[in-house]
Amino acid sequence: MSISRRGLLAAGAGVGLLTACGSNTGRSQSGSGTQLSQWYHQYGEAGTQQAVERYAAAYKKARVAVQWRPGNYDQQTAAALLTDSGPDVFEGSPTLDQIQGGQVVDLTDLLDGVKDDFNPAVLKPKTYDGRIWGIPQTIDMQLLYYRKSLLKDAGVEPPTTVDALVDAARKLTTPKTKGLFLGNDGGAGVLGGTPLYAAGLQLITEDGEIGFDDPAAARVLTRIHQLYADKSLLLGAPADWSDPSAFLQGLTAMQWSGLWALPQVQKELGDDFGVLPFPKDGSGSPAVPVGAYGSAVSARSRHQEAAKEFVRWLWVDQLDDQEDFALSYGFHIPARMSLAKKATKLKTGAAADAVAFTTEHGFAQPLLWTPTANTAYQDALTRIIQGGADPDRELRALVRKVSAELARVKKKS
Incomplete structure (x- = not known):
């Protein structure tokens, strides 16, 4: 089943559990060097998979294996977070149960100095007890x-x-x-x-x-x-x-x-x-x-610090890749307000109106x-x-x- 980012807005945040998620997680079982497994749901937008694989290949501090996951992605991820064979880094919206259950890693420090540049409407549902549990990627509205x-x-x-x-x-x-x-x-x-x-x-x-x-x-x-x-x-x-x-x-x-x-x-x-x-x-x-998947780190990861460093590199530091991900393979608003403001495709007409609506009136489903x-x-x-x-x-x-x-x-x- 191929789905697009619009699925974030079409339903509530219900997440169930599967009995199994498959064994091909992308994690390295042997050999030298740190290898990270990064999961994405299967987008319906042509070029997205190749783009995220390109981003991962450009990272030099670890080998990042992208897993493109068809099917009911939220259920797959929820089940995988309870095991040692799930992803290190995953795309998603950590639920309250996952946060309270210690299944995801605190990412607050990744946004030091840039937190105010993230659209508050989509950052809020990634925040619990004053801590940030996912870094917003793009905004759908x-x-x-x-x-x-x-x-x-x-x-x-x-x-x-x-x-x-x-x-x-x-x-x-x-x-x-x-x-x-x-x-x-x-x-x-x-x-x-x-x-x-x-x-x-x-x-x-x-x-x-x-x-x-x-x-x-x-x-x-x-x-x-x-x-x-x-x-x-x-x-x-x-x-x-x-x-x-x-x-x-x-x-x-x-x-x-x-x-x-x-x-x-x-x-x-x-x-x-x-x-x-x-x-x-x-x-x-x-x-x-508004809605936004975020990038999160599994608490079961054996390489939590390396996973966090990769998330910071891609979703905080790599501004060109963030704009590319939002606007080259579909039509979405970057989670960073500075990027949304300068993106050429969002500067005029109805697109500019949509950005203004999101900034002025956006709300997301509370955690x-x-x-x-x-x-x-x-x-x-x-x-x-x-x-x-x-x-x-x-x-x-x-x-x-x-x-x-x-x-x-x-x-x-």
Whole structure:
């Protein structure tokens, strides 16, 4: 199975365990010199594998063997971290259980002097108890695409509030074109906590408490259901939200998708499109969900210091390689804000807008938002959007479930 970086944003951070991961890990069992095994998930973007192999070959202080891992990568990695035959360095997002269980190495010192250059939205989920457990590689983000000509013909302004989004989607819906595409499930799968952040709320607060126990949460989710009830949403499209084909084929006037779709949209529509963050609701502000795999070191590695030194070399020092990785084989934002600012491909038009949205309004799923909490929230969101369930009742039940989960993880810390 070949997946792209967009998978970071399409689901929660749930990680299970496999009973085995295979024996070809890339670690040296004999011979002289330090050999490190570095794991990546199998990207769907041509040239990425050759690029990371080239980076590894250029490193002179150790022999780095790249392992390109097909299949359910997160499950493979979770299982491997419990053994002595897993990777030294791996691409991923260390989970709370992995950090609390001592399965990954503290990398805080690698960012001495450069920490402030990493986008804080994606560095935060790699941080626990004041320590950094993964170095962000690139940023993926979601945004709202809209067709300028269709909005102009309907006399609709690009929506900057949730109420305006609901009204615009209704006005843009015709017998041939729906107003908005949030995915074939009506948005329950992809939106996640985005509407809550747009309402000025959070999933988990900075001090580790529930951040959506507020009437504003019910209000904004009611408005999201209204999109479904108005039949303004495109459902049953040939491809889901991550693919811009529904937008390009004129099946929808607006679509929620990812930055990765921008080159294709620009190629086919020219200047006849614009991009926006998710609109604000009430006293909130626009919201932009972001995600980033990071580079981490296994606590089972026999060469932890050598592994850390390699991670520093590649993901802190090698700025040209970091920009190359982000923009030469797909369309992503470098995790370093200075690189994002100077990258030629991100300086103008919708790409520049996307970088600004990420810097000003970006948020990532909190580390304390566990798979259990995420599943409970997704189930509630589905019932609200598709079934018209009472948001107040659903949110009260959700608060109880998430409170119990927070108590569990805090007890382990």
